[in-house]
Amino acid sequence: MQKRTLSILIIAVLTLILLDGLFGFSKKLYSRYTATFGSTIHNENVAVEPPPEESQPEPIRITLAAAGDIMVHLPQIKAAYNAETDTYEFTECFADIKELVQSVDLAICNLETVLAGPDRGYSGYPDFNAPDEIAVAIKEAGFDVVSLANNHSLDKGPSGIYRTIDYLRSIGLIPIGSIRSEEEKDDILLLEVGGISLAVLAYTYGVNSPYPTENLVSIIDEEKIAGDIAKAKDMGAELVAVSIHWGTEYKREPNQAQKNLAEKMIEFGADIILGSHPHVIQPFDKVEVALPSGETREGYVIYSLGNFISNQNLQTLNMKYVDSGVILTFTIEKDPETGEISIPAIGYTPTWVHKFFKDGKDHYRIVIVEDAIKEYESGQPGDLSEADYLRLKEVLEETREQFRSLDLELAVSTEQDE
Ligand SMILES: [Zn+2]
Secondary structure, three states, X not given: OOHHHHHHHHHHHHHHHHHHHHHOHHHHHOOOEEEEOOOOOOOOXXXXXXXXXXXXXXXXXXXXXXXEEEOOOHHHHHHHEEOOXXXXXXXXXXXXXXXXXXXOOEEEEEEOOEOXXXXXXXXXXXXXXXXXXXXXXXXXXXXXXXXXXXXXXXXXXXXXHHHHHHHHHHOOOEEEOEOOOHHHOOOOEEEEEOOEEEEEEEEEOOOOOOOOOXXXXXXXXXXHHHHHHXXXXXXXXXXXXXEEEOOOOOOOOOOHHHHHHHHHHXXXXXXXXXXXXXXXXXXXXXXXXXXXXXXXXXXXXXXXXXXXXXXXXXXXXXXXXXXXXXXXXXXXXXXXXXXXXXXXXXXXXXXXXXXXXXXXEEEEEEEEHHHHHHHHHOOOOOOOOHHHHHHHHHHHHHHHHHOHHHHHHHHHHHHHHO
């Protein structure tokens, strides 16, 4: 190869890498459906031109992912049990999604069980107590932050939630939304992720058990949320994400209380609202609110991320929709000169819990819906049955329906790119 051709090629590759960093051509890596916002580039010759002498400082860019409820019902505990080793194994559940979750800078989920220890006896609904191995699998799947603000947080009382917090911390996960001691009750989780300060808060509408929640679980209270967000911003948070456990179970649309609270939180300064609890996916939306100052402020809300994993499905609950969830991803950017924060891309990846019987026991795997469909259609169905395939096709449609507002943006940005 001639030297000149080689140098042009190197420049082309470098420019592509630079452009990729700037404009994120590889965003599809993070999710199946991505809507990109803002300007797009149209310059076919740019790849062979040398980069300008004084190149602009690169924007700081990070990615955040969120998944919904991680439930551990008794049949899942049985399925995870390995009689030979007398241990529990949950890694298989996350095998198909871990590449995606590991690829982002910060991943958040909701753990809807406590880890009260084997002495208390493992149990599913209505008082959840799961083996510690579920947390290990969550960590290995790539999650960083785990919300413990949900209605099952006190299923095994104060000692149950204390042990859960301690265990999660011991393996390097960051629990939020529950309180280990009174001194921690006003703590705000502020994370430095790749040069961006991000606060993550969590609240639940309440708990199922009769224990008083004070100094144990973070409860929805508008005044408290406003105060926490203000405090996070005082501490230097450039972006505020709120994990919130709310809504009506099994309803595919948010209720009025959710809508009102979402608006309030965005008014208070929240940027991203991650809903959980309904066990089905509720819509994603961009919400714009008018501030008392006359300015407007916008934020993004997913009213419910659905079930990430559970034993809920058509067979066990005689209900559709409870077998699916979504991994929602945000690309967050900071202008290195102005410090301005923007969200140039949002994506989602539909997931489905594939439950199947093999080698004498049940298996649960969170699969990426489109990958599983392709696998089946390729003639190598693996453990997928025809019924699974038909359900997967439905799930894809059902999920896209809940992301119609984002798909609209996606359609627009695809048109612009062409
Ligand atoms: Zn719940």
